[in-house]
Amino acid sequence: MSSRTLPLLFINLGGEMLYILDQRLRAQNIPADKAKKVMNDIITTMFNKKFLEELFKPQELYSKKALRTVFDRLAHASIMRLNQASMDKLYDLMTMAFKYQVLLCLRPKDILLVSFNHMDAIKDFVKETPNILSQVDETYQQLMEMYTPLSNGEFQLIRQTLLIFFQDMHIRVSIFLKDKVQNSNGRFVLPTSGPVPHGTQVPGLIRIFGCSGEELTRVKFNNGGNYTSALREGSFEIFGDRVTKLGTNMYSVSRPVETHMSGTSKNSAQHTKVNAAPNPLAKEELNLLSRLMGGLEVQKPGNADSGFRVNLFATDEEEEEALISRPDELSYGVINIQATKDQQANAELAKIMGEFPESGDQSDDASSKGDDLLAMMDSL
Amino acid sequence: MYRKEKSIQIKNSASALYNNLDVLRIAARRLTYFTVAHANVVNMVSESWDGLNYSHRQLQSKEPNVATSTSLIMQAAFCVLPSRDLLVVTSQKGIQMYESDGSIMVYWHALDTPETPTAQAVFARGISAVAENYICVGVSSGAILVFDVPSKGSNITLSEVLEEHKESITDVASECSRCQEYTANLITADDGGNLCMWRSGEEFQLLNKIPGFDVSCSSVKLWKGTVVAGYGTGLIRLYEAVTGILHAEVNAHARWIYSLDIAPFSGLLLSAAEDSFVRVWHLTMTPETNSVEVGHLYNECVTDTQICGAKFCDADGYAFAVTGYDLSEIIRYVQT
Numbered sequence: 001m002s003s004r005t006l007p008l009l010f011i012n013l014g015g016e017m018l019y020i021l022d023q024r025l026r027a028q029n030i031p032a033d034k035a036k037k038v039m040n041d042i043i044t045t046m047f048n049k050k051f052l053e054e055l056f057k058p059q060e061l062y063s064k065k066a067l068r069t070v071f072d073r074l075a076h077a078s079i080m081r082l083n084q085a086s087m088d089k090l091y092d093l094m095t096m097a098f099k100y101q102v103l104l105c106l107r108p109k110d111i112l113l114v115s116f117n118h119m120d121a122i123k124d125f126v127k128e129t130p131n132i133l134s135q136v137d138e139t140y141q142q143l144m145e146m147y148t149p150l151s152n153g154e155f156q157l158i159r160q161t162l163l164i165f166f167q168d169m170h171i172r173v174s175i176f177l178k179d180k181v182q183n184s185n186g187r188f189v190l191p192t193s194g195p196v197p198h199g200t201q202v203p204g205l206i207r208i209f210g211c212s213g214e215e216l217t218r219v220k221f222n223n224g225g226n227y228t229s230a231l232r233e234g235s236f237e238i239f240g241d242r243v244t245k246l247g248t249n250m251y252s253v254s255r256p257v258e259t260h261m262s263g264t265s266k267n268s269a270q271h272t273k274v275n276a277a278p279n280p281l282a283k284e285e286l287n288l289l290s291r292l293m294g295g296l297e298v299q300k301p302g303n304a305d306s307g308f309r310v311n312l313f314a315t316d317e318e319e320e321e322a323l324i325s326r327p328d329e330l331s332y333g334v335i336n337i338q339a340t341k342d343q344q345a346n347a348e349l350a351k352i353m354g355e356f357p358e359s360g361d362q363s364d365d366a367s368s369k370g371d372d373l374l375a376m377m378d379s380l
Numbered sequence: 381m382y383r384k385e386k387s388i389q390i391k392n393s394a395s396a397l398y399n400n401l402d403v404l405r406i407a408a409r410r411l412t413y414f415t416v417a418h419a420n421v422v423n424m425v426s427e428s429w430d431g432l433n434y435s436h437r438q439l440q441s442k443e444p445n446v447a448t449s450t451s452l453i454m455q456a457a458f459c460v461l462p463s464r465d466l467l468v469v470t471s472q473k474g475i476q477m478y479e480s481d482g483s484i485m486v487y488w489h490a491l492d493t494p495e496t497p498t499a500q501a502v503f504a505r506g507i508s509a510v511a512e513n514y515i516c517v518g519v520s521s522g523a524i525l526v527f528d529v530p531s532k533g534s535n536i537t538l539s540e541v542l543e544e545h546k547e548s549i550t551d552v553a554s555e556c557s558r559c560q561e562y563t564a565n566l567i568t569a570d571d572g573g574n575l576c577m578w579r580s581g582e583e584f585q586l587l588n589k590i591p592g593f594d595v596s597c598s599s600v601k602l603w604k605g606t607v608v609a610g611y612g613t614g615l616i617r618l619y620e621a622v623t624g625i626l627h628a629e630v631n632a633h634a635r636w637i638y639s640l641d642i643a644p645f646s647g648l649l650l651s652a653a654e655d656s657f658v659r660v661w662h663l664t665m666t667p668e669t670n671s672v673e674v675g676h677l678y679n680e681c682v683t684d685t686q687i688c689g690a691k692f693c694d695a696d697g698y699a700f701a702v703t704g705y706d707l708s709e710i711i712r713y714v715q716t
Contacts, residue, residue: 001452001472003497058499103686107612107636152612153548153571153596156636157501163396163705164419164452170706183684187706190656190684192634199595200613201631203655206674208628221676224657227634 001161002154003058004146008115009067009162010055011143012101012247014046015118016094017071018125021080023251024310034079034308039125040132041078046122047135056142061165079307085323086312092171093312099166100176101246103188106197108155110244111162112147113234117247119143140238148236175250192225198233381660381678382713385699388425390710391436392418394688394703397454398505398550398598399639401689401703401710404458404465404480412693413480414710415456415467416703422456422469424482425710437482441471452503459509463531468515470504475517475525477536486534489527491519506552510566511580514539518549524568526584542584547571551600554580556644562605563587564621569597573611577621590624599640603647604665606672610637610651618663618672627672633657639690643697648677650700652690656682658702658713680713 018039025035045051062070068091075082075090082090101114119140126132150158170186181189196202203223208216234243313319394400394416404413410429415422422439441451451473458480459466465480477487493502504525506518515527515536522545528537547570555565564587566578573592579585596612606627607619614633619626633653641650642663649661660678665671685704693699699714 001503002501003499058497060497151547151571151594151596153550156596156598156612157548160396167395167419168393168706187684190686192656192681196614196634200634201615203614203631203634205631206628206676207630208671208673209626211625211670213626216671219675222679223634224679224681225634225655 001060001164002157003060004150004154005061005158005161005165006059007052007055007143007146008111008158009061009098009165010070011046011115011139012098012111012118013067013071013094014074015115015122015247016097017075017090018042018122019249019251020090020093020312021075021310022125022249024312025080028310030308030310038078038080040129042074043122043126044132044135045074045077047132047139049135049138052139052142056146061161064165081307081309082312083309083319083323085319085326086310088326089312089322093173095166095169096171096173096176097250098162099169100181100188102159102162102166103190104246105159106195106244107152107199108159109150109152110197110234110246111155111159112143112236113242113244114247115143116140116234116236117242117244120242121249137238144236144238193227195228195231198230200230202227202229381715382680382700383716385712385714386431387709387711388414388427388434388701390414390416390423390425390708391438392416392421392423393706393708395419395453396638396686396688396705399455399457399689401639401691401701402457403691403693403701404460405694406465406480413458414701415458415482416689416710417453417456417469420452420471422453422482424467426481439467439469439476439478439482441469442473442476442485442488454503454505455507457507459507459515459529461509461515461529461531462512464529466509466515466529468507468517470507470517472501472503475504477515477527487527487536489525489538501548503548506549506568508552508554508566510554514580516552516554516566516568518545518552518568518570520548522546522549522570524549524552539582540584542568542576542578542586544568544576544586544589545570545574547574550596550598553600553602555602555605556642557604558644559604562621564602564605567600567602567607567621569600569609571596573597573609575600575607575609575619577607577624587622588624590619596636598637601640601642601649603642603644603663606663606665608640608642608649608663610640610653612636614653614655616640616651616661616674618674620670620672628674630661630674630676632659635686638686638688641691641700643692643695645695646697648692648697649674650690650692650697652687652702654686656685656687658682658687658690658700660697660700682711 105111123136172186176182204220206219210216231243235241311319395418397417400417402415412427414425420441424437426435441453451471453471456469459468467478467480467482469476474490476485478485491502501520503520504517508516510516513529515529517525524542525538526540528539549570551569553567555562563579564577565580568576573595575590577588579587597609599610601608605621607621609617614635616630616632618628632651633655635654637653639652647663649663652658658680662675662677664673682702682704685707687702687704689703691701693701702711
């Protein structure tokens, strides 16, 4: 499928992650300076030059496992800590939000507008930090360079590739259920009303032409929906009104982020492991990951004061309960990457690996499976 | 006009791909086969006509070697030739042809896939049987591969490569009226909405080209010398194949059209789109005045579903079947 999907997937998921973390940091009354540091650190890492270079190369989409690991690392790019249950929930929310946006886009090209909505918000988060701001601006340029020349058909291919990535995900999100954009069975509501996409006419007209091109008759028919004419087209420039609300921040302090685990297990039979076979192309995924970690700012050890934990749930008890009760088929199987003798050549990487406490629930002890990083991925 | 019938459950949900459903009636065995693509797997169901017996089969997309990445399937379709029926599966790696029940693979054609991925995707998409012995398959480069199929056995050969389209092929269709009198018997469509009309033979002949308007044509049909094309903007257009004259234009759907089908005996047209609607139309040809009429007959809304495949189950259009993204069933409707 499309080899240009990964940058859009990463940037939009990253954007959603920032919305959620921003909401949680405020809900937990984390001091403003610490909260700002977390947001800045994550954004700096997300837009690290070497990392983006790797990201924008033509390539197939990563497996769910690999992408989840990338976001794990990204979420821990700063002094903030997340327990596994909170990280799982964060990732559920991010993915369901972007799945919703992809599905509801009026036309495939609008995915780029959704991406710009996320970028606009990210820019706003770092507007007071010029050096990070310039990284973000450069990414706008890269996005425009890569995507504005694409045809509608190519955008549809990107959309179809994203939809395969999101296939069979029906996690219920409280904010979606409340807003009635998601049904209780986890499927999104697809309205048959509202504006038609830019470039489309409201359905309902049949026109018959003669041989010389003259219109002979026009007949109307009932379209069964309640459509209105298209809105103006959103801007594909660095600045501008994107028109669509998809990709803007739907969270606020008063709207908590929750997911429901129940009701999703019946879909387990349909889980197809697309990337099940051992896969040397997973090397690409690891390159990206190592670039990401190489770009991380080294955190000073032993600075227990500045570190803090963010909880995606209302209480610690809830968080613990969520970890225990999470259905097996929804576990992400996060890759436990340990420093090997090859990687120790990359001293910075090794040092960073040493900084991060391994999160609790990595069931497969990768150390027993040998040194090769790839073998570790395959063993999970 | 139609009412919902019992759905058929499939092993995996349908992926969002154009024309993602095909149906084959085997009268001799009183069976109907259905085929739906999901990521790198094709789900086949066979249903006995009395509705009592079902059997399922899954086909995997073929890898030339295990070391390369998974190959996603773009389309699976039945090709009905006078002497045999085949199931053709197209993917990112190539084209597989099976006996129509999916039991044996009779042919594999690998696409030229580069070592490292390029910006331009590589895949095959658009499948049709043509005339007595050809199967045509489209490729992302715009090429059409013409395979010569013997009446039995696996000695299928690549007979010709038609290079006319510059953009990725979306769909390919042959004249479905079973009438030999029409000059153009193959139509090919691409991502730019460009349509090419061909006449099959030892060397395929390009008869006409209808330029697109930068809107992808995702599904195309050819019936009684008339091209029916469905577009990404929700438009359906009817053209006269050999001359390119526009007969009719319908503002048919509010979103991207994913599938068209024609019931050749009755002239019923089925259209389905991301907007959750399946619509049934009637086509009337009046050869004396060289005119084509389109009448709207029926709407069916498949709630909260982006439809990716819709096919009539018989040549009269008495029943039709529908697949949707993330849906693990084939929904059926039958005339009341």
